[in-house]
Amino acid sequence: MRTSTGSRVGQYLALLAYLVFLAFPFLWLVSTAFKSPRELGSPHPTWIPEDPTLDNFRQAFDEQPLLRAAGNSLLAALGAALIAVLIATPLAYVMARHRSRLAKAATGWVVVSQAFPLVLVIIPLFLVLKNLRLINSLAGLVLVYVVWALPFALWMLVGYVRAVPAELEEAAAVDGAGRVRTLVSVIAPLLAPGIVATALFAFITAWNEFFFALVLLKTPEKQTLPVVLTHFIGAEGVADLGPLAAAAFLATLPSLVVFAIIQRRITSGMLAGAVKS
C-alpha cells in the first residue's frame, strides 16, 4: 500500500516512542545491577555504569538464599508444567472434538475462572492444604499451580487440536482405533509442538507466580524466587538497590529465554483460541 513520506516519518517517530517506553525500565534495571555502590549513591545517575562490577550479584547471593529459591521455583514450575500438560491434553482433545455437555461446562469454567479474585480461592485452599499438611510444601504449591495453569493451557491446546484435520482421526476410526488410541497415536504426535509450547507457558506462569507462593510458603527454605526477591525490600520499603536489581535481573532471565522461544506459538495459540471458539 502506498503511504506518503510524511505519515511514514510519523509512524517511525511513534514506533521510536514505543521502543523507548518499552525498553527504558528494563535497561535501567540492567544498568543498576552492574553499578558500583559509589555510583548508586551518586546524585546524578548515569545510564552506562562507569566501572561495571559484579559485586551486586555476589552480595545478592550472600544476602538471600537465591540459589535455593531458584531451585524451589524450578521444581514448582517444572512439576506444574508437566502435570498440567499431561492432564490438560486429553481434556482439550475432548473439548475440541466432542460437543458434549461436559465439554461445554469445561469451557465455561475456563472463562469463569478468569474472573474470580484469587482471595476467594486461596482461603479455602489454605484451609484444605493445612488439613492435608501441605502448607509450606512445594507439593502443595504444585497442586495449586496445576489448576491455576489449566485454563490457559486448555485454551491453547483446544486451538491446537482444532488445527489438526479431522479427516486424520476419521481414518484412524475407520481402522478401528478407539478414542484414546486415536489421541495417543494420531493426534498427540501432531500436537507435539503445541504441547511443548503449552508446557513452557505453564512453566513461565508458575515461575513468575507470586500470590499463592506468598500465602502458602512460610519458611525461607521453601520459598520461591519471587517471594525471596521481596525480602530485598526492607520492612520500611528501604532497599539495597544494587543487589535488588541484580537479583531481579537474574530472576527474569529464564522466563525471557523461554518466552523468546515460544512467543510465536503463544501468539498463534491465542489467535486460534480466540477465532475459533
Add this chain to the structure above:
Amino acid sequence: MTVVTATKRSAQGAPRADGGRRPPDHGAWFLVLPALIPILVLSVGPLLYGILLAFTDAQSGRTEPTQWIGGLNFRDLLHDTLFWESFRIGLVWAVGVTVPQFLLALGLALLLNQELKLRWLARALAIIPWAMPEVVVGVMWRLVYNPDAGVLNETLRGLGLGDGRDWLSGLATALPAVIVVGVWAGMPQTTVALLAGLQNTPRELHEAAAMDGAGAWRRFRTVTWPTLRPAALAITALNFIWNFNSFALVYVLTSGGPGGRTRLPMLFAYEEAFRYGQFGYAAAMGCVMVAVVSVLLALFLVRRLKGGDDT
C-alpha cells in the same frame, strides 16, 4: 461432518439439535477425568467453599468452632468505609490501566502491522514486560521511580522540569505512578492479542478502500475496526477483570501505601485474611468484588453489543 461446520454452528448460536453425533462413549470420560478431578477439588470446590465461608465467622488460628452467621459479614462490609475506599481505588486503577493500555496497544499493533524497519525490535521488546515476573516488574519500576538514584527524576532534572520527587510515596502521585506501571506491564499482551486480530482483517478490503480514496482514519473505521471489534471487546473486558483483581505489582511497588492510597481490594482482602486472620470477612470481600465486577461488565458488554447492532 467436519469440525469447521460444527464450530460455525456454535458461533451462530444454533440450538444443539442432537444429543451427540457420536454414540455415547466411555473413552471420553477416561480422557476427561484426570483434569476434571483436580479442577473440581482444587478450583470449583474451593470457590464454592469460599462463598460459603463468607457467611461464617471463620478465622485462622482460633480454637472455637466456626459459626454460621448469615449475612453479618456483608452488613459489616457495607459500613466498612476502608473497604469501599479500596474498592473505589480498585475501579480507578482498573479503568486507569485498562483504557490507556488498550489505546496504546492498539496504536502499537497497528504500527507493527505495517512494513516498518524496526518492527522486529519492537516485537522483541514487547515480549519483555510480558515474560517478566510481576514482582520483578515492581522492583524494576521502584528503581525507575527512586527519588535519588532513579532515572525518571534524573531525566526530569535534565529537562529542567523540577527537582524530582518521591513518586511512590507522594499522596497525590502514588496512584498515577502505579497505574503507569500497570499499563506498561500489560500492554504487550494486549498488543499481541490485537495484532493477532488485525491479521484477520482482509488486506484486499483495505486496498479497495484505499483505491476509493479513503484516508487512514476512514479505512480504520470502516474496514479494520469492524473486524477487530469482537476481539477488542473481549480483551478489554478480560483486562478490566484482571486489573481489578491484581495484586503482586502494587504489593511490591507500594504495599498499598502511602496511607492506603494504592490499596487495591485484593491487597485489602489479603491483609484481612492473612495478616489479621479474618477468613470469613475476607471471603465476603471476594464475593462483593465478583458481584460488582460482573454487573459492571455485563452492563458494558450489553451496551457495546447493542451499539454494534446500529452500525
